[in-house]
Amino acid sequence: xxxxxxxxxxxxxxxxxxxxxxxxxxxxxxxxxxxxxxxxxxxxxxxxxxxxxxxxxxxxxxxxxxxxxxxxxxxxxxxxxxxxxxxxxxxxxxxxxxxxxxxxxxxxxxxxxxxxxxxxxxxxxxxxxxxxxxxxxxxxxxxxxxxxxxxxxxxxxxxxxxxxxxxxxxxxxxxxxxxxxxxxxxxxxxxxxxxxxxxxxxxxxxxxxxxxxxxxxxxxxxxxxxxxxxxxxxxxxxxxxxxxxxxxxxxxxxxxxxxxxxxxxxxxxxxxxxxxxxxxxxxxxxxxxxxxxxxxxxxxxxxxxxxxxxxxxxxxxxxxxxxxxxxxxxxxxxxxxxxxxxxxxxxxxxxxxxxxxxxxxxxxxxxxxxxxxxxxxxxxxxxxxxxxxxxxxxxxxxxxxxxxxxxxxxxxxxxxxxxxxxxxxxxxxxxxxxxxxxxxxxxxxxxxxxxxxxxxxxxxxxxxxxxxxxx
Amino acid sequence: xxxxxxxxxxxxxxxxxxxxxxxxxxxxxxxxxxxxxxxxxxxxxxxxxxxxxxxxxxxxxxxxxxxxxxxxxxxxxxxxxxxxxxxxxxxxxxxxxxxxxxxxxxxxxxxxxxxxxxxxxxxxxxxxxxxxxxxxxxxxxxxxxxxxxxxxxxxxxxx
Numbered sequence: 045x046x047x048x049x050x051x052x053x054x055x056x057x058x059x060x061x062x063x064x065x066x067x068x069x070x071x072x073x074x075x076x077x078x079x080x081x082x083x084x085x086x087x088x089x090x091x092x093x094x095x096x097x098x099x100x101x102x103x104x105x106x107x108x109x110x111x112x113x114x115x116x117x118x119x120x121x122x123x124x125x126x127x128x129x130x131x132x133x134x135x136x137x138x139x140x141x142x143x144x145x146x147x148x149x150x151x152x153x154x155x156x157x158x159x160x161x162x163x164x165x166x167x168x169x170x171x172x173x174x175x176x177x178x179x180x181x182x183x184x185x186x187x188x189x190x191x192x193x194x195x196x197x198x199x200x201x202x203x204x205x206x207x208x209x210x211x212x213x214x215x216x217x218x219x220x221x222x223x224x225x226x227x228x229x230x231x232x233x234x235x236x237x238x239x240x241x242x243x244x245x246x247x248x249x250x251x252x253x254x255x256x257x258x259x260x261x262x263x264x265x266x267x268x269x270x271x272x273x274x275x276x277x278x279x280x281x282x283x284x285x286x287x288x289x290x291x292x293x294x295x296x297x298x299x300x301x302x303x304x305x306x307x308x309x310x311x312x313x314x315x316x317x318x319x320x321x322x323x324x325x326x327x328x329x330x331x332x333x334x335x336x337x338x339x340x341x342x343x344x345x346x347x348x349x350x351x352x353x354x355x356x357x358x359x360x361x362x363x364x365x366x367x368x369x370x371x372x373x374x375x376x377x378x379x380x381x382x383x384x385x386x387x388x389x390x391x392x393x394x395x396x397x398x399x400x401x402x403x404x405x406x407x408x409x410x411x412x413x414x415x416x417x418x419x420x421x422x423x424x425x426x427x428x429x430x431x432x433x434x435x436x437x438x439x440x441x442x443x444x445x446x447x448x449x450x451x452x453x454x455x456x457x458x459x460x461x462x463x464x465x466x467x468x469x470x471x472x473x474x475x476x477x478x479x480x481x482x483x484x485x486x487x488x489x490x491x492x493x494x495x496x497x498x499x500x501x502x503x504x505x506x507x508x509x510x511x512x513x514x515x
Numbered sequence: 516x517x518x519x520x521x522x523x524x525x526x527x528x529x530x531x532x533x534x535x536x537x538x539x540x541x542x543x544x545x546x547x548x549x550x551x552x553x554x555x556x557x558x559x560x561x562x563x564x565x566x567x568x569x570x571x572x573x574x575x576x577x578x579x580x581x582x583x584x585x586x587x588x589x590x591x592x593x594x595x596x597x598x599x600x601x602x603x604x605x606x607x608x609x610x611x612x613x614x615x616x617x618x619x620x621x622x623x624x625x626x627x628x629x630x631x632x633x634x635x636x637x638x639x640x641x642x643x644x645x646x647x648x649x650x651x652x653x654x655x656x657x658x659x660x661x662x663x664x665x666x667x668x669x670x671x672x673x674x
Contacts, residue, residue, distance in 0.1 A: 049652070049656060052655060053655060056623075056627050058598050059596065059597055059598070059605055059608060060596040061527065061531070061595060061596075061628035061629070062594055062595065064524070064526075064540075064541050064544055065545075159542055159546070160542055160546070455598075455599055455600035455601070477667075
């Protein structure tokens with residue numbers, strides 16, 4: 045294997061495969077290790093989600109009824125259940141098949157179970173209780189007049205008063221959100237009422253995701269998403285009417301709403317919408333550009349720079365984005381007093397010939413005199429030099445010139461690699477990303493990184509001319 | 516569950532090479548072991564190669580059954596944990612991985628992130644160790660080139 049592949053392999057090993065969780069408890073004799081849930085837990089299959097539509101007719105039907113509570117409406121080919129099979133009270137239903145199971149209640153209500161879910165239907169004093177052991181379910185029910193439908197998890201008891209909600213429980217706790225109507229969440233002694241778009245968690249370690257994401261696994265995800273109200277911050281600005289495209293499915297309206305929020309100075313909310321738009325259309329130059337603008341306003345220059353660059357490799361619609369992205373990139377370099385990098389950006393802006401909103405004059409102005417940042421916009425604080433760094437070392441100069449352009453020195457300080465080769469790979473990777481480091485500068489920079497951030501016993505003098513360690 | 520403890524990592528890597536989604540990969544893995552524990556299936560030949568075949572089939576089922584799902588958030592389901600500040604690179608790496616031919620991708624995932632030797636990869640995938648090693652070598656070169664091209668196209672145009 046050649047050296048480049050060796051280095052690339054070292055680079056790949058910096059990334060770690062996420063740890064699989066233990067087997068679901070129903071099946072395991074012992075649990076291998078505690079489960080770690082990442083932020084994107086909601087897409088993980090073992091979470092428990094329930095959306096419930098309930099009617100009094102449903103509750104009445106179950107009051108005093110000893111008959112079957114549900115029938116299997118849809119079952120996967122490898123399911124334990126067959127279509128039409130009845131599910132009596134107390135029987136645990138497990139949707140171990142990858143396709144999940146849909147249960148039909150006698151009044152036309154449905155419980156959609158995701159794979160790896162388990163529940164049992166029980167009688168409650170004033171209605172029916174769905175005991176959710178694990179997994180994800182969505183329940184759609186008809187309207188009710190009296191009584192309740194409950195969803196019981198190990199953490200909370202959720203009672204349906206109104207129409208649509210979901211419960212999401214995992215090993216660390218349970219979260220509940222409402223799609224439509226009202227639900228009551230009993231968590232120990234506390235009782236919370238939730239309304240559409242609201243959600244709560246039994247534990248702070250349970251991350252909350254937007255409701256649309258939580259229900260995205262459902263067969264009816266789009267329909268449920270359409271039921272959800274838009275975020276309150278923009279609800280007033282979104283026109284409703286027949287044929288309204290679900291909120292999260294229309295990048296153009298997300299961008300328009302984001303622009304309104306940005307104009308109102310609500311940059312964080314605007315950034316969320318632009319990111320959402322980008323998640324729907326990664327090549328949207330205007331979404332990237334607008335995201336860059338709000339990040340710039342928030343003083344987040346690293347990410348703003350990246351967003352402006354992203355806007356240049358998107359669909360370039362509208363065309364003026366090109367000239368203004370270069371100008372804004374130049375401004376950020378000027379703020380960082382990296383004049384040598386700012387000038388080419390202004391030159392690129394001028395070379396486009398686009399004078400939209402007097403871009404040419406602005407670019408020429410900043411080419412003649414550096415852009416000065418307005419008061420009040422925070423600038424990123426420069427990293428503290430390492431104690432053993434020679435203040436005038438050539439390596440340090442290269443490091444601060446080349447490596448802190450797009451990010452702070454912190455990522456480098458955290459590397460703590462145990463071989464110089466890993467630093468060589470790191471530098472190689474940065475060059476591939478476009479960082480301007482000449483061939484002659486590479487060994488100097490690698491030495492600097494290794495001496496200052498590498499995991500090396502400090503009482504052993506480091507040989508500057510030591511050969512790069514091979515794996 | 517000795518088998519689970521011993522092989523879950525490699526099996527998860529194998530599933531990730533097919534489904535490109537941690538959640539689905541974990542689902543597939545758990546499905547196989549649940550069926551095993553329930554006694555629905557019996558392993559008659561080599562348990563390791565059986566497990567890899569079963570996880571592969573379960574992963575393909577996951578792809579089929581989840582194809583109708585709508586990714587409302589446009590979220591990418593990470594199966595790699597990235598070092599601090601390299602989350603975007605991690606996502607690009609995942610994406611580049613899934614541009615590789617399946618055979619090469621499998622071996623890279625098992626060898627690097629499943630921490631398996633070429634002999635172990637070969638046994639799991641039912642190929643010879645030499646084939647595993649050469650797929651790894653070719654795959655790694657291709658991945659490096661592809662990753663660098665992506666990086667250049669992403670960052671190069673602003674230069």
